Amino acid sequence: MFQRFLRTMSIDRHQTLLDVGVTCDRSYESSNYLEAWYPYKDMITAVGLTDASFLEDLYPGVTFVSANGCHLPFAESEFDFVHSSAVLEHVGSEENQKRFVAELYRVARHGVCISTPNRWFPVEFHTVLPLVHWLPKRYFRWLMRNSGREFFSREENLNLLSRADLHRIVLELGPAKAKIDSIKLWGLTSNLLLFLWK
Secondary structure, eight states, X not given: OHXXXXXXXXXXXXXXXXXXXXXXXXXXXXXXXXXXXXXXXXXXXXXXXXXXTHHHHHSTTOEEXXXXXXXXXXXXXXXXXXXXXXXXXXXXXXXXXXXXXXXXXXXXXXXXXEEEEBTTSSEETTTTEESGGXXXXXXXXXXXXXXXXXXXXXXXXXXOBOHHHHHHHHHHHOSOEEEEEEEEETTEEEEEEXXXXX
Protein backbone atom coordinates (compact mmCIF):
# COMPACT_ATOMS: atom_id res chain seq x y z
CA MET A 1 0.00 0.00 0.00
CA PHE A 2 2.89 2.35 0.80
CA GLN A 3 4.47 1.82 -2.64
CA ARG A 4 1.11 2.18 -4.39
CA PHE A 5 0.53 5.46 -2.55
CA LEU A 6 3.90 6.93 -3.59
CA ARG A 7 3.64 5.69 -7.17
CA THR A 8 0.04 6.82 -7.75
CA MET A 9 0.42 10.24 -6.11
CA SER A 10 3.85 11.00 -7.68
CA ILE A 11 5.09 12.76 -4.56
CA ASP A 12 8.40 14.60 -4.65
CA ARG A 13 10.84 15.36 -1.86
CA HIS A 14 9.63 18.95 -1.35
CA GLN A 15 5.94 18.18 -0.90
CA THR A 16 4.29 18.03 2.51
CA LEU A 17 2.44 14.96 3.79
CA LEU A 18 -0.28 14.74 6.41
CA ASP A 19 -0.78 11.23 7.84
CA VAL A 20 -4.14 11.00 9.63
CA GLY A 21 -4.69 8.22 12.13
CA VAL A 22 -1.28 7.38 13.58
CA THR A 23 -1.37 5.17 16.63
CA CYS A 24 0.43 4.79 19.96
CA ASP A 25 0.33 1.01 19.42
CA ARG A 26 3.82 -0.30 18.64
CA SER A 27 2.98 -4.03 18.58
CA TYR A 28 2.70 -4.33 14.79
CA GLU A 29 5.49 -3.77 12.29
CA SER A 30 2.98 -2.07 9.99
CA SER A 31 1.90 0.49 12.62
CA ASN A 32 2.74 4.01 11.43
CA TYR A 33 4.45 2.65 8.32
CA LEU A 34 4.48 6.02 6.55
CA GLU A 35 6.58 7.57 9.31
CA ALA A 36 8.89 4.54 9.33
CA TRP A 37 9.42 4.18 5.59
CA TYR A 38 9.07 7.61 4.02
CA PRO A 39 12.63 8.99 3.76
CA TYR A 40 11.84 12.71 4.15
CA LYS A 41 10.65 12.79 7.77
CA ASP A 42 10.69 16.60 7.92
CA MET A 43 7.84 16.71 5.41
CA ILE A 44 5.47 14.58 7.56
CA THR A 45 2.84 15.81 9.99
CA ALA A 46 1.28 12.88 11.84
CA VAL A 47 -2.19 13.19 13.39
CA GLY A 48 -3.75 10.84 15.92
CA LEU A 49 -6.32 10.66 18.69
CA THR A 50 -3.95 8.81 21.04
CA ASP A 51 -0.59 10.17 22.14
CA ALA A 52 1.87 9.16 19.43
CA SER A 53 4.30 11.98 20.20
CA PHE A 54 7.03 9.32 20.52
CA LEU A 55 7.10 9.44 16.69
CA GLU A 56 8.93 12.78 16.92
CA ASP A 57 11.78 11.10 18.85
CA LEU A 58 11.73 7.87 16.87
CA TYR A 59 11.71 9.65 13.49
CA PRO A 60 13.39 13.08 13.88
CA GLY A 61 11.72 15.63 11.64
CA VAL A 62 8.19 14.23 12.03
CA THR A 63 5.69 16.57 13.70
CA PHE A 64 2.90 15.02 15.80
CA VAL A 65 -0.46 16.76 16.31
CA SER A 66 -3.20 15.39 18.54
CA ALA A 67 -6.49 15.83 16.65
CA ASN A 68 -9.65 14.16 15.39
CA GLY A 69 -9.60 13.38 11.66
CA CYS A 70 -13.22 14.53 11.34
CA HIS A 71 -12.27 18.02 12.60
CA LEU A 72 -8.69 18.79 11.60
CA PRO A 73 -7.06 21.98 12.97
CA PHE A 74 -5.55 22.91 9.60
CA ALA A 75 -6.32 25.39 6.85
CA GLU A 76 -7.79 24.45 3.50
CA SER A 77 -5.11 22.99 1.17
CA GLU A 78 -2.45 23.22 3.89
CA PHE A 79 -0.72 19.97 2.88
CA ASP A 80 0.27 18.76 -0.57
CA PHE A 81 -0.92 15.21 0.08
CA VAL A 82 -2.97 13.51 2.77
CA HIS A 83 -2.65 9.84 3.68
CA SER A 84 -4.75 7.66 5.98
CA SER A 85 -4.38 3.91 6.40
CA ALA A 86 -6.95 1.63 8.06
CA VAL A 87 -8.74 4.45 9.86
CA LEU A 88 -11.92 5.07 7.85
CA GLU A 89 -13.57 1.88 9.16
CA HIS A 90 -13.05 3.12 12.75
CA VAL A 91 -14.60 6.61 12.60
CA GLY A 92 -18.20 5.45 13.17
CA SER A 93 -21.35 6.01 11.18
CA GLU A 94 -21.61 6.51 7.43
CA GLU A 95 -22.09 10.22 8.11
CA ASN A 96 -18.84 10.31 10.09
CA GLN A 97 -17.08 8.43 7.31
CA LYS A 98 -18.26 11.03 4.78
CA ARG A 99 -17.14 13.84 7.09
CA PHE A 100 -13.72 12.20 7.54
CA VAL A 101 -13.11 11.87 3.78
CA ALA A 102 -14.35 15.40 3.15
CA GLU A 103 -12.05 16.78 5.85
CA LEU A 104 -8.98 15.01 4.44
CA TYR A 105 -9.91 16.32 1.00
CA ARG A 106 -10.34 19.85 2.39
CA VAL A 107 -6.81 20.09 3.81
CA ALA A 108 -5.12 18.53 0.74
CA ARG A 109 -3.64 20.72 -2.00
CA HIS A 110 -3.09 17.96 -4.57
CA GLY A 111 -4.40 14.58 -3.45
CA VAL A 112 -5.58 12.11 -0.84
CA CYS A 113 -4.99 8.38 -0.35
CA ILE A 114 -7.22 6.40 2.03
CA SER A 115 -6.95 2.65 2.59
CA THR A 116 -9.56 0.47 4.27
CA PRO A 117 -10.25 -3.27 4.46
CA ASN A 118 -12.73 -4.57 1.90
CA ARG A 119 -15.94 -5.70 3.60
CA TRP A 120 -16.34 -8.49 1.01
CA PHE A 121 -12.99 -10.15 1.70
CA PRO A 122 -13.80 -13.54 3.30
CA VAL A 123 -11.79 -12.95 6.51
CA GLU A 124 -12.47 -9.95 8.73
CA PHE A 125 -9.02 -8.66 9.75
CA HIS A 126 -9.89 -7.27 13.19
CA THR A 127 -11.68 -10.34 14.55
CA VAL A 128 -9.90 -12.84 12.23
CA LEU A 129 -13.27 -14.51 11.72
CA PRO A 130 -14.41 -15.78 8.32
CA LEU A 131 -17.63 -14.70 6.61
CA VAL A 132 -19.60 -13.44 9.65
CA HIS A 133 -19.02 -9.80 8.62
CA TRP A 134 -21.00 -10.55 5.44
CA LEU A 135 -24.16 -10.81 7.55
CA PRO A 136 -26.41 -7.73 7.67
CA LYS A 137 -24.69 -5.30 10.03
CA ARG A 138 -27.23 -5.65 12.84
CA TYR A 139 -26.72 -9.44 12.92
CA PHE A 140 -22.95 -9.06 12.77
CA ARG A 141 -23.06 -6.65 15.71
CA TRP A 142 -25.33 -9.01 17.68
CA LEU A 143 -22.91 -11.86 17.04
CA MET A 144 -19.93 -9.76 18.16
CA ARG A 145 -21.72 -8.76 21.38
CA ASN A 146 -22.66 -12.34 22.16
CA SER A 147 -19.25 -13.84 21.40
CA GLY A 148 -17.20 -11.68 23.75
CA ARG A 149 -16.23 -9.09 21.12
CA GLU A 150 -18.18 -6.14 22.50
CA PHE A 151 -15.64 -3.60 21.22
CA PHE A 152 -16.14 -4.63 17.59
CA SER A 153 -19.91 -4.77 17.99
CA ARG A 154 -20.10 -0.99 18.23
CA GLU A 155 -20.38 1.04 15.03
CA GLU A 156 -18.02 3.71 16.33
CA ASN A 157 -15.25 1.09 16.58
CA LEU A 158 -15.83 -0.92 13.40
CA ASN A 159 -17.93 -0.04 10.36
CA LEU A 160 -16.59 -1.92 7.33
CA LEU A 161 -16.88 -0.53 3.82
CA SER A 162 -17.26 -1.98 0.35
CA ARG A 163 -16.29 -0.52 -3.01
CA ALA A 164 -19.92 0.63 -3.43
CA ASP A 165 -19.75 2.45 -0.07
CA LEU A 166 -16.62 4.32 -1.21
CA HIS A 167 -18.35 5.25 -4.49
CA ARG A 168 -21.24 6.76 -2.52
CA ILE A 169 -18.84 8.81 -0.40
CA VAL A 170 -17.02 10.09 -3.50
CA LEU A 171 -20.30 11.13 -5.15
CA GLU A 172 -21.09 13.33 -2.14
CA LEU A 173 -17.71 15.08 -2.44
CA GLY A 174 -18.77 16.60 -5.72
CA PRO A 175 -16.28 17.28 -8.51
CA ALA A 176 -13.32 15.32 -7.10
CA LYS A 177 -11.35 13.18 -9.53
CA ALA A 178 -11.29 9.75 -7.90
CA LYS A 179 -10.01 6.23 -8.37
CA ILE A 180 -10.69 3.14 -6.23
CA ASP A 181 -7.89 0.61 -6.44
CA SER A 182 -7.52 -2.90 -5.00
CA ILE A 183 -4.90 -4.68 -2.95
CA LYS A 184 -5.11 -8.44 -3.52
CA LEU A 185 -4.56 -11.35 -1.17
CA TRP A 186 -5.13 -14.94 -2.33
CA GLY A 187 -6.39 -13.44 -5.60
CA LEU A 188 -9.19 -11.56 -3.81
CA THR A 189 -9.51 -7.87 -2.93
CA SER A 190 -8.45 -7.61 0.70
CA ASN A 191 -8.11 -3.82 0.89
CA LEU A 192 -9.46 -0.84 -1.00
CA LEU A 193 -7.45 2.27 -1.82
CA LEU A 194 -9.34 5.47 -2.48
CA PHE A 195 -7.33 8.09 -4.39
CA LEU A 196 -8.66 11.62 -4.73
CA TRP A 197 -7.09 14.47 -6.70
CA LYS A 198 -7.80 18.19 -6.86
